[in-house]
Amino acid sequence: MRHLLSTADLSKDEAVGLLDTAAQMAATQSREIKKLPTLRGRTVVNLFFEDSTRTRISFETAAKRLSADVINFSAKGSSVSKGESLKDTALTLHAMGADAVVVRHWASGAPYQLAHAGWLDAAVLNAGDGTHMHPTQALLDAYTMRRHLAGRAGGLAAPADDGVGADLAGLRIAIVGDVLHSRVARANVALLHTLGAEVTLVAPPTLVPVGVEAWPCRTSYDLDATLADWRPDAVMMLRVQRERMSGGAGAFFPSPLEYTRYYGLDARRLAQLADHAIVMHPGPMNRGLEISAEAADSDKAVIVEQVANGIAVRMAALYLLMAGDRSAEGNDL
Amino acid sequence: MNPGPALPEVPEPDGTTVLGASDVARALTRIAHEIVERSRGVDDLVLLGIPTRGVTLARRLAERLAQIDPAFDADACTGELDVTMYRDDLRRQPTRAVGITRLPAVGIEDKTVVLVDDVLFSGRTIRAALDALGDLGRPRAVRLACLVDRGHREVPIRPDFVGKNLPTAQSERVRVRLAEVDDVADAVVIAGRDGSTDVRSTR
Amino acid sequence: MSTDLTMGTITYVLRGVRPLGGDAVDVVLADGVVAEVAEAGSATAEGATVIEAADHVLLPGLVDLHTHLREPGREDAETVASGTRAAAVGGFTAVHAMANTSPVADTAGVVEQVHRLGQQAGWADVHPVGAVTVGLDGVRLAELGAMADSAARVRVFSDDGKCVHDPILMRRALEYVKAFDGVVAQHAQEPRLTEGAQMNEGVVSAQVGLAGWPAVAEEAIIARDVLLAEHVGSRLHVCHLSTAGSVEIIRWAKSRGIDVTAEVTPHHLILTDDLARTYDPTYKVNPPLRTAADVEAVRQGLADGTIDIVATDHAPHTREDKDCEWGAAAFGMTGLETALSVVQQTMVDTGRLTWSDVARVLSTAPARIGRIEATQGRPIAVGEPANLTLVDPTATRTIDGAAQATSSGNTPFRGHELPGQVVATFLRGRATVLDGAPVAPVDGVVSAP
Numbered sequence: 002m003r004h005l006l007s008t009a010d011l012s013k014d015e016a017v018g019l020l021d022t023a024a025q026m027a028a029t030q031s032r033e034i035k036k037l038p039t040l041r042g043r044t045v046v047n048l049f050f051e052d053s054t055r056t057r058i059s060f061e062t063a064a065k066r067l068s069a070d071v072i073n074f075s076a077k078g079s080s081v082s083k084g085e086s087l088k089d090t091a092l093t094l095h096a097m098g099a100d101a102v103v104v105r106h107w108a109s110g111a112p113y114q115l116a117h118a119g120w121l122d123a124a125v126l127n128a129g130d131g132t133h134m135h136p137t138q139a140l141l142d143a144y145t146m147r148r149h150l151a152g153r154a155g156g157l158a159a160p161a162d163d164g165v166g167a168d169l170a171g172l173r174i175a176i177v178g179d180v181l182h183s184r185v186a187r188a189n190v191a192l193l194h195t196l197g198a199e200v201t202l203v204a205p206p207t208l209v210p211v212g213v214e215a216w217p218c219r220t221s222y223d224l225d226a227t228l229a230d231w232r233p234d235a236v237m238m239l240r241v242q243r244e245r246m247s248g249g250a251g252a253f254f255p256s257p258l259e260y261t262r263y264y265g266l267d268a269r270r271l272a273q274l275a276d277h278a279i280v281m282h283p284g285p286m287n288r289g290l291e292i293s294a295e296a297a298d299s300d301k302a303v304i305v306e307q308v309a310n311g312i313a314v315r316m317a318a319l320y321l322l323m324a325g326d327r328s329a330e331g332n333d334l
Numbered sequence: 335m336n337p338g339p340a341l342p343e344v345p346e347p348d349g350t351t352v353l354g355a356s357d358v359a360r361a362l363t364r365i366a367h368e369i370v371e372r373s374r375g376v377d378d379l380v381l382l383g384i385p386t387r388g389v390t391l392a393r394r395l396a397e398r399l400a401q402i403d404p405a406f407d408a409d410a411c412t413g414e415l416d417v418t419m420y421r422d423d424l425r426r427q428p429t430r431a432v433g434i435t436r437l438p439a440v441g442i443e444d445k446t447v448v449l450v451d452d453v454l455f456s457g458r459t460i461r462a463a464l465d466a467l468g469d470l471g472r473p474r475a476v477r478l479a480c481l482v483d484r485g486h487r488e489v490p491i492r493p494d495f496v497g498k499n500l501p502t503a504q505s506e507r508v509r510v511r512l513a514e515v516d517d518v519a520d521a522v523v524i525a526g527r528d529g530s531t532d533v534r535s536t537r
Numbered sequence: 538m539s540t541d542l543t544m545g546t547i548t549y550v551l552r553g554v555r556p557l558g559g560d561a562v563d564v565v566l567a568d569g570v571v572a573e574v575a576e577a578g579s580a581t582a583e584g585a586t587v588i589e590a591a592d593h594v595l596l597p598g599l600v601d602l603h604t605h606l607r608e609p610g611r612e613d614a615e616t617v618a619s620g621t622r623a624a625a626v627g628g629f630t631a632v633h634a635m636a637n638t639s640p641v642a643d644t645a646g647v648v649e650q651v652h653r654l655g656q657q658a659g660w661a662d663v664h665p666v667g668a669v670t671v672g673l674d675g676v677r678l679a680e681l682g683a684m685a686d687s688a689a690r691v692r693v694f695s696d697d698g699k700c701v702h703d704p705i706l707m708r709r710a711l712e713y714v715k716a717f718d719g720v721v722a723q724h725a726q727e728p729r730l731t732e733g734a735q736m737n738e739g740v741v742s743a744q745v746g747l748a749g750w751p752a753v754a755e756e757a758i759i760a761r762d763v764l765l766a767e768h769v770g771s772r773l774h775v776c777h778l779s780t781a782g783s784v785e786i787i788r789w790a791k792s793r794g795i796d797v798t799a800e801v802t803p804h805h806l807i808l809t810d811d812l813a814r815t816y817d818p819t820y821k822v823n824p825p826l827r828t829a830a831d832v833e834a835v836r837q838g839l840a841d842g843t844i845d846i847v848a849t850d851h852a853p854h855t856r857e858d859k860d861c862e863w864g865a866a867a868f869g870m871t872g873l874e875t876a877l878s879v880v881q882q883t884m885v886d887t888g889r890l891t892w893s894d895v896a897r898v899l900s901t902a903p904a905r906i907g908r909i910e911a912t913q914g915r916p917i918a919v920g921e922p923a924n925l926t927l928v929d930p931t932a933t934r935t936i937d938g939a940a941q942a943t944s945s946g947n948t949p950f951r952g953h954e955l956p957g958q959v960v961a962t963f964l965r966g967r968a969t970v971l972d973g974a975p976v977a978p979v980d981g982v983v984s985a986p
């Protein structure tokens with residue numbers, strides 16, 4: 002792997018390999034000594050053009066657990082906010098000898114540009130770009146699903162060995178909410194399809210992108226029917242940005258109350274889920290809007306575990322991108 | 335141990351078989367006896383195989399230890415130790431897959447740990463294994479068993495139990511074939527003697 | 538017509554050329570006009586420069602109805618001088634300079650300045666386009682009459698870059714310009730439907746996560762405007778048509794006898810929104826690149842005459858405005874130096890247009906829409922002004938942005954191999970381009986329409 006830019010670039014073998022590596026990383030994180038010497042002497046730059054303390058800390062923890070040096074380069078309070086261009090920033094990081102750049106950016110495609118414009122020869126790891134992709138989020142989601150559900154399609158027993166080596170064949174995943182603006186949804190649809198799962202997107206029509214018909218998934222405007230008739234193994238609730246309901250004539254739905262009534266995961270809908278089904282959310286949650294407190298705190302919710310799995314998945318990604326001889330890596334992922 | 339159907343002998347096309355299946359079996363039996371002797375019994379003894387073939391060899395040694403002394407619980411006292419993330423040569427090669435580390439059920443704290451590998455060469459793998467072990471706990475003692483010692487050490491490491499000392503040239507490669515892993519009869523093969531063939535080492 | 542000081546001293550014999558792609562002849566240029574059209578190999582002229590041009594196609598000088606010269610205000614991206622030099626290299630003898638400069642060309646003063654800069658540069662006739670509304674703000678009509686009466690004789694009015702979206706303002710503009718036979722050139726973009734939009738809305742935008750720019754945002758404005766033009770009996774010009782639906786609406790409007798003309802850019806004839814997958818802002822343009830089906834529809838529209846002209850929408854931008862994130866980059870691509878080649882590749886080499894048609898869509902028709910048909914887009918005949926373009930259609934060239942005459946490098950054809958090479962361009966008998974390279978105008982030479 003040369004870069005990790007989009008889950009659409011991952012083959013099934015690569016995706017399963019990434020999850021398996023994450024499983025080994027996770028195993029090291031239950032030990033007393035969590036730190037591995039693997040990336041000693043290597044430098045990871047966290048380049049954040051958009052605030053996200055949670056994601057930055059997760060990457061920073063992952064890099065430090067692998068003994069890499071971490072430099073946090075935030076758009077806030079640095080030359081970036083004074084108008085330094087992406088290009089100049091890239092050239093600076095190149096001069097600093099960064100081995101990997103973890104980039105979060107408000108602009109879709111910025112990580113792709115960093116990887117391909119020739120400004121920088123470091124590995125580029127997309128930590129979320131605009132409304133495009135968030136590959137490590139999708140990988141940690143898939144990792145979490147695999148731990149709980151691999152081989153469960155059709156109600157078989159829970160997976161042995163946390164599902165190592167397995168894909169997600171036959172699982173049914175419902176992704177509910179603001180698909181239009183969601184990099185998490187895009188990243189998940191591509192990865193889940195590659196891993197053999199079936200996906201149904203559930204959203205009001207205003208929050209489904211034009212062109213969704215080319216995505217490898219189904220769409221529905223009816224959450225109740227999806228839960229009752231399709232019987233998902235996992236329900237992933239997407240965060241609804243408050244700004245989506247302002248803007249007067251341009252608002253995407255009439256009111257928070259109406260959104261919750263049709264698309265919120267509340268106690269009643271939670272009770273409809275199969276016994277083995279899990280509830281996911283990429284965080285941070287709007288309790289009472291897309292997810293009720295009952296759902297968020299229920300036994301089915303794996304939301305806190307998703308955060309922990311995020312570190313293992315990011316360790317795996319950093320390991321696979323940085324540990325080996327990069328000149329020998331042909332694949333651009 | 336179920337010997338199963340006889341597996342075909344598949345010698346290296348350009349190699350010389352230096353140990354056959356019965357030689358391997360004899361060497362392992364001898365090592366097992368030496369371990370018991372040196373440790374004055376099987377109490378607090380655990381085996382850790384280094385993937386891939388070291389894991390198989392550790393399992394075979396454990397079975398022999400249990401035959402020597404039924405007090406030895408082969409399943410509970412055998413594990414595997416992946417050293418990939420501790421290697422010092424990661425940057426020199428394409429990315430390696432991270433293997434599985436599975437500690438024995440009885441743990442390693444205050445135990446006598448015997449590391450088991452197939453071929454001892456530069457010693458760097460064992461150096462990495464010692465680092466990995468240090469992060470996992472604090473054994474009372476650590477010993478090293480290997481099926482073949484081919485010399486050319488690059489770090490001050492020396493085995494405690496050796497199946498066969500095999501003088502080799504740096505350019506030669508030594509391959510260990512094990513029935514469980516390779517689907518051929520057990521063998522140790524040395525190749526590239528004239529230096530003209532491929533010079534990959536086995537580890 | 539003012540006198541070119543060099544007139545009468547430079548005579549050219551174009552030997553073996555094929556006017557509009559027809560039979561080979563010799564064409565003699567003298568005193569700024571076509572002096573003689575003779576049997577191939579027969580013409581001689583004392584002291585003339587002879588250009589051996591067997592199999593080269595001779596076209597009337599190309600006329601661009603849609604050029605951004607950036608001066609005044611963004612001289613770092615392009616100047617009137619550099620932009621018109623690029624025009625000459627591309628075979629153009631006249632360009633219409635869009636009004637979205639800084640200050641905006643919304644007064645007689647600014648349009649006269651741009652006009653004068655064009656004369657001083659001497660590469661091509663520069664016809665300023667006047668803004669429809671003050672400051673392009675879409676609120677109040679600019680002084681259209683004053684611009685029409687100025688030395689620049691403005692006949693084309695446009696807020697290009699922005700849409701005249703207020704329907705009553707658009708109606709007033711359409712009506713008002715009738716007094717001086719002007720035309721409103723509409724940049725059709727419904728602003729509310731395109732807030733924050735980055736690329737064509739469809740399968741690709743859904744995948745790459747860039748905000749979508751729906752075809753309907755263009756089509757709704759065109760539909761409204763053709764109905765308005767019909768109602769008030771005005772003529773309307775639609776800039777850079779980019780969707781199949783837009784072609785359909787124009788076809789319908791023309792069938793009803795509405796006085797509408799339409800243009801397509803070279804890039805919309807060949808490039809698709811698939812290029813957004815590269816996130817290379819070179820491909821970010823307004824209106825956005827559309828789908829392959831839309832490309833086919835605009836080619837068809839151009840072939841059957843629904844679309845009247847090809848106009849470049851040459852939009853130079855500095856490196857800083859393009860070497861950045863797609864979302865932060867400026868809209869636009871350069872086009873003057875590649876337009877003819879793109880038309881050849883997509884329309885001529887495919888058999889959909891003849892060279893005579895090319896003369897129509899790139900010279901005669903735009904000159905007529907811009908009301909400069911007295912001097913540009915003329916027939917190739919004795920006595921006509923020698924505004925001519927000589928093309929070698931058998932040549933191929935690989936585009937190198939850095940080597941172009943324009944000041945900006947944002948060509949979408951960087952590295953592409955395109956057919957056809959402009960060998961020479963003549964502005965009133967004087968060569969502005971010879972052997973494919975610009976020929977600097979002699980100091981003090983003033984060329985005026």
Ligand SMILES: [Zn+2]
Nearest residue numbers: 697698724776
């Ligand atoms: Zn425009």
